[in-house]
Ligand code: GDP
Ligand code: IMO
């Protein structure tokens with residue numbers, strides 16, 4: 001059975017960390033091309049093979065499949081240190097990257113001052129801080145849009161890059177010598193990987209190849225459609241695949257949304273179903289919800305169908321992959337948020353501002369728990385009746401079928417279902 005065909009965009013439907021890495025790794029088995037289209041090293045996509053856990057920040061997760069071509073599109077912001085580190089680690093483990101990775105020369109690069117600036121900005125915000133990952137994402141995208149950024153094509157032409165850097169930054173550049181030497185090294189490594197990713201992906205699509213676009217972050221962190229200003233600086237929704245890779249919307253066949261069976265958020269910002277109680281804490285401990293990029297504890301709460309329904313719309317999601325169902329195994333009952341109460345009214349869709357969202361009280365429907373292990377289930381029919389009902393209810397509430405169900409971090413801990 002082929003798991004995917006045509007051009008598929010995979011996106012997170014919540015605040016990131018939905019388990020995209022695991023699902024991309026599964027689907028990449030059938031993909032000829034896997035492409036990242038936005039975000040940067042703020043992403044942390046975990047893949048487990050046997051006992052070996054890997055977290056990818058910039059490298060497309062498809063790199064673990066020998067025959068897959070990996071692309072990093074111009075919509076991504078590249079931290080050269082992180083990408084070079086990933087290339088070197090993979091090569092050291094015997095995973096060949098040469099000839100299998102193309103990075104767009106148009107991708108903007110994160111330089112040391114971007115990260116310093118972000119720290120200062122977060123400090124300055126004080127209580128209003130966003131809780132960013134300190135990967136320099138905001139300042140790098142800000143420079144890009146202000147048309148004063150540096151791109152990978154600039155970096156790999158290193159002599160010109162360093163001369164231009166010195167010219168722009170004025171007389172005293174002695175403080176720059178150290179990082180410039182480091183970046184000369186990165187430029188040397190990355191030079192051979194720079195290429196025309198837009199041409200490569202369009203050719204692959206036109207040749208009938210299977211293409212998987214790997215979204216990073218999640219819909220609620222989208223700079224236009226998320227809980228602004230508590231968002232990241234890119235378009236995380238499926239439309240970002242068009243602008244980040246240079247493919248027309250008509251070339252996308254299907255959008256798969258990944259959602260967790262409950263909700264988490266790292267960083268600041270409104271989160272209506274957050275459980276600040278002991279229950280939230282036990283969920284976090286059971287699920288080991290700590291950030292894959294920063295190690296920060298993730299805030300935990302119940303599945304919010306109001307927000308996911310919205311996310312399904314913004315992305316044109318056709319089906320959902322529901323992950324981490326096993327985390328709910330021990331619960332007596334499982335609440336699902338189906339609407340909000342706001343200002344004396346009942347809302348079926350979320351308000352548009354983060355301020356109003358913070359004032360929303362969730363309206364819960366309580367479903368019976370299953371109090372049994374789901375990790376060994378291999379078909380949908382193997383799940384306890386209450387777990388099947390939970391999955392079906394989520395599909396109904398979100399308006400699209402749940403076709404993939406994940407009951408553990410390993411590949412084989414996955415169930416498939418017809419849409
Ligand atoms: P991503 O950013 O969306 O790729 O997600 P992360 O990798 O940051 O976080 C997801 C975490 O959940 C990782 O540690 C995965 O190994 C793990 N995971 C994925 N699916 C499942 C699942 O169904 N059950 C459990 N228990 N863990 C899962
Ligand atoms: P993956 O791809 C979860 C969050 C940060 C912060 C906000 C802005 O692993 O799902 P940024 O550093 O992007 O300027 O931070 O976005 N954030 C993520 N949260 N998963 C991610 O990526 C995230 N990438 C950024 O915690 O709240």
Ligand code: MG
Nearest residue numbers: 017044045292
């Ligand atoms: Mg993650």
